[in-house]
Amino acid sequence: MASNLKNLSDYKSTELNIEGARIGIVVSEWNEEITDALAQGALDELKKHEIPDEDIIIKYVPGTFELATGAQYLLDVALVDAVICLGCVIQGETRHFDFICNASANAIAKLSLDSGDPVIFGVLTTDNQQQALDRAGGKHGNKGVEAGITALKMISLRNDLLDDVDLDDFELDDDVFLAQDN
Numbered sequence: 001m002a003s004n005l006k007n008l009s010d011y012k013s014t015e016l017n018i019e020g021a022r023i024g025i026v027v028s029e030w031n032e033e034i035t036d037a038l039a040q041g042a043l044d045e046l047k048k049h050e051i052p053d054e055d056i057i058i059k060y061v062p063g064t065f066e067l068a069t070g071a072q073y074l075l076d077v078a079l080v081d082a083v084i085c086l087g088c089v090i091q092g093e094t095r096h097f098d099f100i101c102n103a104s105a106n107a108i109a110k111l112s113l114d115s116g117d118p119v120i121f122g123v124l125t126t127d128n129q130q131q132a133l134d135r136a137g138g139k140h141g142n143k144g145v146e147a148g149i150t151a152l153k154m155i156s157l158r159n160d161l162l163d164d165v166d167l168d169d170f171e172l173d174d175d176v177f178l179a180q181d182n
Contacts, residue, residue, distance in 0.1 A: 006140075014156075016049060016152050017155075022080045024071065024084070025086065026061055027060050028064045031090060035086055038143055041143070042122065042145065042151075044144075044145070064088070068111050075119075082154060084122055089124070089125050090129060091126065122150075124136065
């Protein structure tokens with residue numbers, strides 16, 4: 001659904017299974033006015049759900065293209081349960097916009113699938129500065145809030161599924177759970 005039809009800060013409230021969650025936020029320094037507002041929205045959402053300060057790691061990268069690598073570092077080194085990637089790419093006069101948007105979206109999606117950890121795409125891809133402002137706390141809400149609750153809901157989903165697993169049905173082999181034939 002287009003964000004002009006939905007407020008990015010609105011979401012369906014559910015009970016979350018997020019005890020002990022550690023969350024990384026990686027923020028692009030490019031379009032700093034926008035990305036700082038996105039980061040504040042994500043941070044406010046995490047705090048609203050009582051994620052302690054010591055379990056939130058915020059790091060900055062030069063631009064949107066570097067978000068996936070920054071997220072990889074947070075997963076590998078900081079051992080977070082999810083990473084929120086926040087950036088803003090505004091259409092310019094060249095095709096650079098298309099390449100950066102496509103490359104960052106694909107890299108973030110690939111990292112999430114390859115790692116098995118939620119890596120959230122909180123990147124604005126707008127035609128102009130005003131559209132970005134409208135989606136970074138303006139009239140269309142804050143994409144950072146949406147990214148924050150998305151991370152929490154994905155952690156909760158994984159935790160719920162793990163809570164439902166009977167570990168007696170699995171054997172540990174080289175730190176990987178393998179289903180036993182029953």
